Amino acid sequence: MVRRLDNCESYFERDGISLLSGKYRCYLQIGKKKLYSDRRATRDDIKSMAERSKSMPVKYLTVGDRNYWRYDSRWFTDSDGHDGDEVRSLVIAYDLRNEKKLSEAKTVAAAKRLPDGSLRESIPGAVRHSVWERDGGACRSCGNKSELQYDHLIPVSMGGANTVDNLQILCGPCNRRKGASVV
Ligand SMILES: [Zn+2]
Structure with missing residues (x-):
């Protein structure tokens, strides 16, 4: 099960340890919640993660048993230990579900409107x-x-x-x- 995260942004900063190694720590700001990774990344790592995440889910953070994935400029989280391929499949399923819900909602909305788009009047x-x-x-x-x-x-x-x-x-x-x- 993969959940989409809204209001989510990542950034990289050097901290005490990473100053020595020249590496950066990944932070994730989710709404008011701030998470950070124990792993450190180099400048090149960060670039390649961002690039790869355009076509495949990339694990940016692990906090406890929860993973945080960036994929196609969106953020997802799971706690089932899925790999990137699995997360990708789950995201596709998630998008399909949403498309279906949207087309259903459009059908209901259309039924309430006349062909010219005006709202259907009730019978006088x-x-x-x-x-x-x-x-x-x-x-x-x-x-x-x-x-x-x-x-x-x-x-x-x-x-x-x-x-x-x-x-x-x-x-x-x-x-x-x-x-x-x-x-
Ligand atoms: Zn009858």
Whole structure:
């Protein structure tokens, strides 16, 4: 399991020990939390880590049993001891999940909008009333009087309007059957 870290930045600094060796210690600032590595890196190490992290996850830090990876300008963490290839696969799976969620959210948002992008209006009260009167407060298909719904003959998504002529009363089961037969 790999988790994405937001508000994460790395920097390298010399400390007491690294002054002698000319090496740098890697720090990670995650929000208000600051972590640092026991390992020290040379200037060249740092350059090559940054370069490699563009195409592969690179382990920048290990703190306890937790690893911190930089990959494609993003930061990830895991505590399962994964190697770079595994982290890469997990990140790809993570991105796919997010893409799927995003397309689902877009579908829901689109269903709430008319084709021209404006928000779908609810059926005006007077129209509801006329339709109800005309259909006798019962399912127009089977006469049932429970679980009633206003149904658009031409769906709003296809340009159907909230007018008396384009609306009818259907019970839930008839409406679902209609929905299924349209598809
Ligand atoms: Zn019915």
